[in-house]
Amino acid sequence: MTNAEMIDPALYRNAMSRYAGHVQIVTTTDGQERRGVTVTAACSVSDSPATVLVCVNATNASNAIFEKSGRFALNSLAGHHRPLAEAFAGIGKLPAEERFAKAQWLSLVTGAPVLSDALASFDCTLLEAKVVATHIVLLGKVEALHMGPPSPALIYFERAFKEL
Numbered sequence: 001m002t003n004a005e006m007i008d009p010a011l012y013r014n015a016m017s018r019y020a021g022h023v024q025i026v027t028t029t030d031g032q033e034r035r036g037v038t039v040t041a042a043c044s045v046s047d048s049p050a051t052v053l054v055c056v057n058a059t060n061a062s063n064a065i066f067e068k069s070g071r072f073a074l075n076s077l078a079g080h081h082r083p084l085a086e087a088f089a090g091i092g093k094l095p096a097e098e099r100f101a102k103a104q105w106l107s108l109v110t111g112a113p114v115l116s117d118a119l120a121s122f123d124c125t126l127l128e129a130k131v132v133a134t135h136i137v138l139l140g141k142v143e144a145l146h147m148g149p150p151s152p153a154l155i156y157f158e159r160a161f162k163e164l
C-alpha cells in the first residue's frame with residue numbers, strides 16, 4: 001500500500017475507540033529496575049503452549065527494558081484498579097517506584113512483578129520481540145498464572161474507563 005492509500009491515522013484511532021479493550025499493566029524487571037506500562041494492546045495467542053502477546057510503543061526508549069530483560073507479566077485489571085492504571089499510563093508523571101508503591105506485587109517464576117489482586121496475571125518468558133510500525137510486539141510463553149479475587153473488569157471504550 002502506498003502512502004496515498006494509507007488509512008488516515010486519526011480516522012484509524014477513531015474507529016479503534018469503538019473497540020472495547022481490557023486494561024492491563026505489563027511489567028518487567030531488570031537488575032534493580034522495574035517498569036510497568038498500562039496497555040490495552042494485549043491478547044491470547046494460544047493455549048498450548050499458553051502464549052500471549054502485548055504491544056508496547058517502540059518510540060518510548062523506556063520500553064527497551066522489555067526486550068532486554070527477556071521476561072514480562074501481563075496483569076489484567078479490575079474496575080477498582082483505575083487509579084493504578086492511570087499511574088502506569090504516566091498520569092501524574094510519578095517515578096516508576098512510586099507507581100509500584102501503589103499496590104502489592106508478587107514474584108512467581110520469571111521474577112516479573114505480578115499484581116497480587118489482578119483478575120489474572122500471566123508470568124512470561126519472552127519468546128520473540130518484533131518491531132511492527134511504531135510498536136514492539138512481545139510474544140510471551142506463559143510460565144505461571146495467578147488469579148486474584150473475582151471482580152468487575154476495567155475496560156477502555158470510547159476513550160474512557162468503564163467497568164464490566
Ligand SMILES: Cc1cc2nc3c(=O)[nH]c(=O)nc-3n(C[C@H](O)[C@H](O)[C@H](O)COP(=O)(O)O)c2cc1C
Pocket residue numbers: 023036037038039040041042055056057060062088089090093156
Ligand atoms: C487505556 C490506555 C491504554 C494504553 N494502551 C497502550 C498500549 O497498548 N501500548 C503502549 O505502549 N502504550 C499504551 N498506553 C500508553 C502508556 O500507558 C503510556 O504511554 C506510558 O505508560 C507512559 O509512559 P511512561 O511510563 O514512560 O511515563 C495506554 C494508555 C492508556 C490510558
